Amino acid sequence: MTEEKLMEVARKYRENAYAPYSKFKVGAAVLAGSGRVYGGCNIENSSYSLGNCAERTAIFKAVSEGENELEALAVVADTDGPCAPCGACRQVIAEFGIPRIIMGNMKGEVRIATLEELLPFAFSAEELT
Ligand code: THU
Numbered sequence: 001m002t003e004e005k006l007m008e009v010a011r012k013y014r015e016n017a018y019a020p021y022s023k024f025k026v027g028a029a030v031l032a033g034s035g036r037v038y039g040g041c042n043i044e045n046s047s048y049s050l051g052n053c054a055e056r057t058a059i060f061k062a063v064s065e066g067e068n069e070l071e072a073l074a075v076v077a078d079t080d081g082p083c084a085p086c087g088a089c090r091q092v093i094a095e096f097g098i099p100r101i102i103m104g105n106m107k108g109e110v111r112i113a114t115l116e117e118l119l120p121f122a123f124s125a126e127e128l129t
Contacts, residue, residue: 001031003102003112006074010054010104013039014076017054020044026054026077030062030098033069038062055089059096072100082111090119 006029014027019042026042040058044051055075062070073093077083082103085093093101094115101118104110115122 001035001037001072003072003074003110006031006037006072007076007102007104007110009037009039010074010076011106013041013054013058015041017041018043021046021048021051024077026075026083028054028058028073028075030058030067030070031072032062032067033071034067036062036065036067038065038067053086053089055085056092059092059098063096070096070098072102073098074102074104076104076106078106081105082109085118091123094119094122094124 009029010027014025017025019025021044028040030038038058038061040054040061042054043057055073075083075085082105084103099115101113
């Protein structure tokens with residue numbers, strides 16, 4: 001699956017964003033080792049801190065379906081430059097070792113980063129031992 005196709009899925013899922021408070025709609029899509037793609041959007045709550053980001057929605061969907069290898073993640077929002085994942089999502093992206101992160105915006109601008117570029121010096125399970 002090409003980066004463009006994954007971004008297309010992320011854009012489609014952005015339409016499902018539930019963001020009545022921030023009005024900031026985000027879409028994401030994860031490509032799994034099985035070849036399947038899982039889309040996600042941000043889902044907010046009147047109790048603000050309970051909201052979930054689009055990236056984590058997509059990742060949790062994939063993992064909950066039994067996917068144990070995630071190959072790429074696309075994220076898109078109506079931002080000036082390509083939309084970068086928040087810090088919490090970077091930590092979750094690192095947990096599942098997603099090596100390729102494709103960031104985009106509604107103008108069609110795209111930036112691709114590796115996991116190491118996105119979250120250098122990441123905290124990991126090795127720190128726990
Ligand atoms: N948001 C995401 O979905 N992904 C990010 O990486 C950044 C922020 C959502 C959370 C909230 O619903 C809205 O964007 C505004 O912060």
